[in-house]
Amino acid sequence: MYLNHSLCRINTIYSFRPTYSNFWGHVLQGKLTARERVELLLDPESFVESDMFVEHRCSDFGMEEDRNKFPGDSVVTGRGRINGRLVYVFSQDFTVFGGSLSGAHAQKICKIMDQAMTVGAPVIGLNDSGGARIQEGVESLAGYADIFLRNVMASGVVPQISLIMGPCAGGAVYSPALTDFTFMVKDTSYLFITGPDVVKSVTNEDVTQEELGGAKTHTTVSGVAHHAFENDIEALLNLREFFNFLPLSNQDPAPIRECHDPSDRLVPSLDTIVPFESTKAYDMLDIIQAVLDAKDFFEIMPNYAKNIVVGFARMNGRTVGIVGNQPKVASGCLDINSSVKGARFVRFCDAFNIPIITFVDVPGFLPGTAQEYGGIIRHGAKLLFAFAEATVPKITIITRKAYGGAYDVMSSKHLRGDVNYAWPTAEVAVMGAKGAVQIIFRGKENQAEAEAEYVDKFANPFPAAVRGFVDDIIEPATTRKKICSDLEVLASKKQVNPWKKHANIPL
Amino acid sequence: MAAHSLSPPLSRLLFTVKYVSLHSRCCAVHSKAHYSTVYNPNEKTFDKILIANRGEIACRVIKTCKKMGIQTVAVHSDVDSSAVHVKMADEAICVGPAPTNKSYLNMDAIMDAIRVTGAQAVHPGYGFLSENKEFAKRLAAEGVMFIGPDTHAIQAMGDKIESKLIAKAAKVNTIPGFDGVVKTAEDAVKIAQEIGYPVMIKASAGGGGKGMRIAWNDDETREGFRFSSQEAASSFGDDRLLIEKYIDNPRHIEIQVLADKHGNALWLNERECSIQRRNQKVVEEAPSTFLDPVTRRAMGEQAVQLAKAVQYSSAGTVEFLVDSKKNFYFLEMNTRLQVEHPITECITGLDLVEQMIRVAKGYQLQHKQEDIPINGWAIESRVYAEDPYKSFGLPSIGRLSQYQEPLNLSNVRVDSGIQEGSDISIYYDPMISKLVTYGATRNEALAKMEDALDNYVIRGVTHNIPLLREIITHPRFISGDISTNFLPEVYPDGFKGHQLEVDARRELLASAAALYIAAQLRSQKVLGDQRVSTIPVKCTHWELCVELGKGCHAMEVTKSGDVYNVEVDGGKVEVIGAFNLASPLLPLTINGSDRMLQCLSRDASGMIVLQYLGTVFKVRVLSKLASELNSYMPEKVPEDTSSILRSPMPGTVVAVSIKPGDTVAEGQEICVIEAMKMQNSLTAARQAKVKSVHCKPGETVGEGDLLVELQ
Numbered sequence A: 001m002y003l004n005h006s007l008c009r010i011n012t013i014y015s016f017r018p019t020y021s022n023f024w025g026h027v028l029q030g031k032l033t034a035r036e037r038v039e040l041l042l043d044p045e046s047f048v049e050s051d052m053f054v055e056h057r058c059s060d061f062g063m064e065e066d067r068n069k070f071p072g073d074s075v076v077t078g079r080g081r082i083n084g085r086l087v088y089v090f091s092q093d094f095t096v097f098g099g100s101l102s103g104a105h106a107q108k109i110c111k112i113m114d115q116a117m118t119v120g121a122p123v124i125g126l127n128d129s130g131g132a133r134i135q136e137g138v139e140s141l142a143g144y145a146d147i148f149l150r151n152v153m154a155s156g157v158v159p160q161i162s163l164i165m166g167p168c169a170g171g172a173v174y175s176p177a178l179t180d181f182t183f184m185v186k187d188t189s190y191l192f193i194t195g196p197d198v199v200k201s202v203t204n205e206d207v208t209q210e211e212l213g214g215a216k217t218h219t220t221v222s223g224v225a226h227h228a229f230e231n232d233i234e235a236l237l238n239l240r241e242f243f244n245f246l247p248l249s250n251q252d253p254a255p256i257r258e259c260h261d262p263s264d265r266l267v268p269s270l271d272t273i274v275p276f277e278s279t280k281a282y283d284m285l286d287i288i289q290a291v292l293d294a295k296d297f298f299e300i301m302p303n304y305a306k307n308i309v310v311g312f313a314r315m316n317g318r319t320v321g322i323v324g325n326q327p328k329v330a331s332g333c334l335d336i337n338s339s340v341k342g343a344r345f346v347r348f349c350d351a352f353n354i355p356i357i358t359f360v361d362v363p364g365f366l367p368g369t370a371q372e373y374g375g376i377i378r379h380g381a382k383l384l385f386a387f388a389e390a391t392v393p394k395i396t397i398i399t400r401k402a403y404g405g406a407y408d409v410m411s412s413k414h415l416r417g418d419v420n421y422a423w424p425t426a427e428v429a430v431m432g433a434k435g436a437v438q439i440i441f442r443g444k445e446n447q448a449e450a451e452a453e454y455v456d457k458f459a460n461p462f463p464a465a466v467r468g469f470v471d472d473i474i475e476p477a478t479t480r481k482k483i484c485s486d487l488e489v490l491a492s493k494k495q496v497n498p499w500k501k502h503a504n505i506p507l
Numbered sequence B: 001m002a003a004h005s006l007s008p009p010l011s012r013l014l015f016t017v018k019y020v021s022l023h024s025r026c027c028a029v030h031s032k033a034h035y036s037t038v039y040n041p042n043e044k045t046f047d048k049i050l051i052a053n054r055g056e057i058a059c060r061v062i063k064t065c066k067k068m069g070i071q072t073v074a075v076h077s078d079v080d081s082s083a084v085h086v087k088m089a090d091e092a093i094c095v096g097p098a099p100t101n102k103s104y105l106n107m108d109a110i111m112d113a114i115r116v117t118g119a120q121a122v123h124p125g126y127g128f129l130s131e132n133k134e135f136a137k138r139l140a141a142e143g144v145m146f147i148g149p150d151t152h153a154i155q156a157m158g159d160k161i162e163s164k165l166i167a168k169a170a171k172v173n174t175i176p177g178f179d180g181v182v183k184t185a186e187d188a189v190k191i192a193q194e195i196g197y198p199v200m201i202k203a204s205a206g207g208g209g210k211g212m213r214i215a216w217n218d219d220e221t222r223e224g225f226r227f228s229s230q231e232a233a234s235s236f237g238d239d240r241l242l243i244e245k246y247i248d249n250p251r252h253i254e255i256q257v258l259a260d261k262h263g264n265a266l267w268l269n270e271r272e273c274s275i276q277r278r279n280q281k282v283v284e285e286a287p288s289t290f291l292d293p294v295t296r297r298a299m300g301e302q303a304v305q306l307a308k309a310v311q312y313s314s315a316g317t318v319e320f321l322v323d324s325k326k327n328f329y330f331l332e333m334n335t336r337l338q339v340e341h342p343i344t345e346c347i348t349g350l351d352l353v354e355q356m357i358r359v360a361k362g363y364q365l366q367h368k369q370e371d372i373p374i375n376g377w378a379i380e381s382r383v384y385a386e387d388p389y390k391s392f393g394l395p396s397i398g399r400l401s402q403y404q405e406p407l408n409l410s411n412v413r414v415d416s417g418i419q420e421g422s423d424i425s426i427y428y429d430p431m432i433s434k435l436v437t438y439g440a441t442r443n444e445a446l447a448k449m450e451d452a453l454d455n456y457v458i459r460g461v462t463h464n465i466p467l468l469r470e471i472i473t474h475p476r477f478i479s480g481d482i483s484t485n486f487l488p489e490v491y492p493d494g495f496k497g498h499q500l501e502v503d504a505r506r507e508l509l510a511s512a513a514a515l516y517i518a519a520q521l522r523s524q525k526v527l528g529d530q531r532v533s534t535i536p537v538k539c540t541h542w543e544l545c546v547e548l549g550k551g552c553h554a555m556e557v558t559k560s561g562d563v564y565n566v567e568v569d570g571g572k573v574e575v576i577g578a579f580n581l582a583s584p585l586l587p588l589t590i591n592g593s594d595r596m597l598q599c600l601s602r603d604a605s606g607m608i609v610l611q612y613l614g615t616v617f618k619v620r621v622l623s624k625l626a627s628e629l630n631s632y633m634p635e636k637v638p639e640d641t642s643s644i645l646r647s648p649m650p651g652t653v654v655a656v657s658i659k660p661g662d663t664v665a666e667g668q669e670i671c672v673i674e675a676m677k678m679q680n681s682l683t684a685a686r687q688a689k690v691k692s693v694h695c696k697p698g699e700t701v702g703e704g705d706l707l708v709e710l711q
Helices: A002-014 A023-028 A032-043 A101-119 A138-154 A169-179 A196-203 A208-212 A217-223 A230-241 A270-272 A286-292 A336-349 A369-374 A378-388 A404-409 A433-440 A447-458 A462-466 A476-490 B008-030 B055-067 B084-089 B107-115 B134-140 B149-157 B161-168 B185-195 B217-237 B293-309 B341-348 B352-361 B442-455 B464-473 B475-479 B487-491 B502-523 B622-628
Strands: A046-052 A075-082 A085-092 A121-128 A160-164 A165-167 A181-185 A190-192 A227-229 A298-300 A308-315 A318-325 A357-361 A394-403 A420-423 A425-429 B048-053 B070-077 B091-096 B121-123 B199-203 B211-215 B241-245 B250-260 B265-277 B280-286 B313-324 B328-334 B375-384 B402-404 B412-416 B431-441 B456-457 B539-546 B550-562 B564-566 B572-577 B585-588 B595-603 B606-614 B616-625 B644-646 B651-656 B669-675 B679-684 B687-693 B704-711
Touching: A023 A085, A032 A075, A032 A085, A032 A121, A032 A230, A046 A101, A075 A101, A085 A101, A085 A476, A101 A121, A101 A138, A121 A169, A138 A169, A160 A230, A165 A169, A165 B475, A169 A190, A169 A357, A181 A230, A181 B313, A190 A208, A196 A208, A196 B008, A208 A217, A217 A227, A227 A230, A230 B622, A270 A286, A270 A476, A270 B464, A286 A308, A286 A318, A286 A476, A308 A476, A318 A336, A357 A404, A369 A378, A378 A404, A394 A476, A420 A476, A420 B048, A425 A447, A425 A462, A425 B644, A433 A447, A462 B313, B048 B107, B055 B070, B055 B084, B055 B134, B055 B352, B055 B412, B055 B431, B070 B107, B091 B107, B091 B595, B107 B679, B134 B149, B149 B161, B149 B328, B161 B293, B161 B328, B185 B199, B185 B217, B185 B241, B185 B265, B199 B217, B211 B217, B211 B622, B217 B241, B250 B293, B250 B352, B250 B651, B265 B293, B265 B341, B265 B352, B280 B341, B293 B313, B293 B328, B313 B475, B341 B375, B341 B412, B341 B431, B375 B442, B375 B464, B402 B550, B431 B442, B442 B464, B442 B595, B456 B464, B464 B475, B464 B616, B502 B539, B502 B550, B502 B572, B502 B585, B502 B595, B502 B606, B502 B616, B539 B622, B669 B704
Parallel strands: A085 A121, A121 A160, A160 A181, A165 A190, A181 A227, A318 A357, A357 A394, A394 A420, A394 A425, B048 B070, B048 B121, B070 B091
Antiparallel strands: A046 A075, A075 A085, A298 A308, A308 A318, B199 B211, B199 B241, B250 B265, B250 B313, B265 B280, B280 B375, B313 B328, B375 B431, B402 B456, B412 B431, B539 B550, B539 B616, B550 B564, B564 B572, B572 B585, B585 B595, B595 B606, B606 B616, B644 B704, B651 B669, B669 B679, B687 B704
């Protein structure tokens, strides 16, 4: 009797598409329902739902009444396939108590996360929740903590991706923050610790939801989110595409997809891409895209700390992580934000066996009080740390400047770079000619002559090459060919760091 | 040479790079040149020639020099230091910074380059110093041969007023008009009224459509006077103007002449150059469909009379306007190699550059008039980096991120001076290449042109291939019913791209769907051992929705092997293709006929940008489910554009005619942007008060930059 009753209600829920005239329609304006999202994200008919019958256990405030109980409670969980590859998914249902997190809700999420860990498959969370289930009190808070713990345990074991598709506030924000990637939907999703009302009462700031925690804020200012998409559908379709780049777990190598782009393709346009004047900018993305398989580059954080470019791509079908200084923005210097952005990306690649290809054109770390007071030393060290500890295949191409400490940082030979190339335009030196000459020949006349001598000696790749700090000076047109062939060899690379409980990266 | 300033080991290294790319390029180029005349290696000409030009024409001249065993010297501006013509030449000298008046027009620097390299002769190409008598004089003074006519002919023909008088005297038909110098706008109006509207105002020293305006009334005459004199001053350093009767609906047909220093002159048949926009040629062909042998001979003979009258030597072009009754009028004589010379080479078999070099050395012509054939038909399309949807072509700039010429096809010649990775900058002419096809008949040449345009891959800059392909497939063009007003007559509301018929639309939609499915299936092809096995979706039947413009087309697709059967809009389309998802070219067989489509981009949200029949179409392919759910997505409101004025192209702001607070009338000039030496007046879309001005004269602006906001 109970079962029939439930199934009937399940059916109602399952096909529930509210019209715009009713209350939920208003709530859903411009959004998909939890189930629609799952259906679109996964391969057709691949979704296997779990815990459809779970209900919340709250008996206060009238919550125990039948009309306040919904089979499955406020989250849909289960497993499915994306392009045939296994994934665990949870999708919060805003139409049930505003997607709020009950003990049961948390328990459902924890269950699939545990399964994902035992099998070794990624977890995708589609977040759309008003926050804690206030009626449940501490039970709800305990639920959050249970999820946080699992996020931390799964970190570096299976990829975890959060897609924020509605509000996500208070304690709830820390689960996405603990996952590897956080994506957002423009105009309909928000992430903040406290909403505009609380902000007003505490700090007397007037701020809108969008300004405080909208997609634009988090993808350009705070760096909390890694990408933002136009709407639910674009976000989910892009998430499918993104998923293709990732291995299922840290036990799997970087995936290899069928590739139509010849691995020995020459790229003649690269021969002329670096301008003759070493102060003139160019777009590192032009180099990156020309080298990759079919220009297919999934950029991470494209609008944050734009002086460094990071993202996923494929070389001869194999997923690689790309890191590149961007001379077009702030001369491609390293500052606090770009160091942190780069470091986190490098660590993800290292954790999941994704080879790292680094394109270097860096004039150094950004000077100034703002940077020093902000702790550039500590944050810059993160990038250094990340490159140094990484044991995945590391290939580095110096396209132009590699100055000072930044040269060391950017996956240099000294940090166990497997293959380090320089283009003929490379300048590996402690600093640019002008600054160097002012120090070496302080007070001497004929600075111009000294500068020319310095340029002759150091503004080229030979000093590094004769010492073996770069393995070869290559014609830019052959870059793709060389990288593809190196990756083939490095696929069997084995390197182990000394045993430790965990390293102590300067956080 | 640019590498001189670099350290020795580095320049060595760069040289290796240069050599490799140069070698591969030249081999490809030489196999494509088709000349019937055989070069005589015993006929000694020059040891070393300097080419005072850039881009495709410099490359064109270097190719012939290489054939003749002549050393070549390229000159270049600093931004051109890795340009193709620099790489092709044996030596290269930097003659100054990017602006042409500081480099390619910088006679002092070029004279220095000649001295340093010891070049014995200079080929000026077209444009720049090619018709500059001062330059010719300075060369003569230093004993350097100018490959072109002598100073006298340049002077006589270079001045439009004088040339008309000479033509009249040589019994060449001329247009009624004013043969003096126009001093002020009011003078211009008076003269225009005497001749009768419409009139043409043009720069006395001009050419190539620059500094040229048509006026239909007094106001337009005043405005035309102002623009033409400014443009004339900036392009030619000479602001003298002339005014003449404007012949409505004419054809522009020109005769190629070739003369030596011994009084011999030939006419090498005509070129039909009527397809123009803003008086610049877009598509040319040789011969013309319009001329009969009698008219051809009459025009040819008058052209030769004129050449002889000025003791012309070298290659030159006599331009005529031809009205519907086959009356022809002398327009001007270009005392240089024309842009469109390849089509004459294709039908006559002569290498005009080779002949120019021979003549300059003092040899007699090898041919007699009766030796000059018309072999088959040749068509030239000028491929420009410009947006054909704006006034049939406003310049665009950018980096050629991908570039493949259709040289895999037979009977195709591509004259270009750029390669993958080259920059199209605001400093120079935005021409990418001259695409020439030829065949035994006009239809053969046209079919080949269609094929060549479809196979031409250009990425990174906006280009005019959509327009070119529409022109050469237009019924009026095919039937030969053209005039210089062809474009405004055929596209009175501006060019809008290819208009899809029902069948063509189905084919486009079906191709997009097939590409989408091929990409979806490839996503499931994960190689290597899998710890957790992959379970691909087993699917041979798809229900999709394809959005094109505002319409959404439901379709069903079944696939077996490389064959996609598509049902869309009540029709069936069979698409056969083995998709290479990394290639920009998509060779497909659609309903039995071979089609070359191009894929410009493809993204995860189903957006596919395809070039089909020359035009670029944006299509979005979604699964049926995604399409249904898509209707719930909020519509994002686009920016209101009626109250803002954005720069339609990259260029320099020459003048700003308004200031904040002014009230402008609809159509009133707001500012003037100069790009590629063309001045473009930007006007208000409606009457309004000016809210703010974001540009000032002298500033460089990019395409889409905000210039002025209205209230």
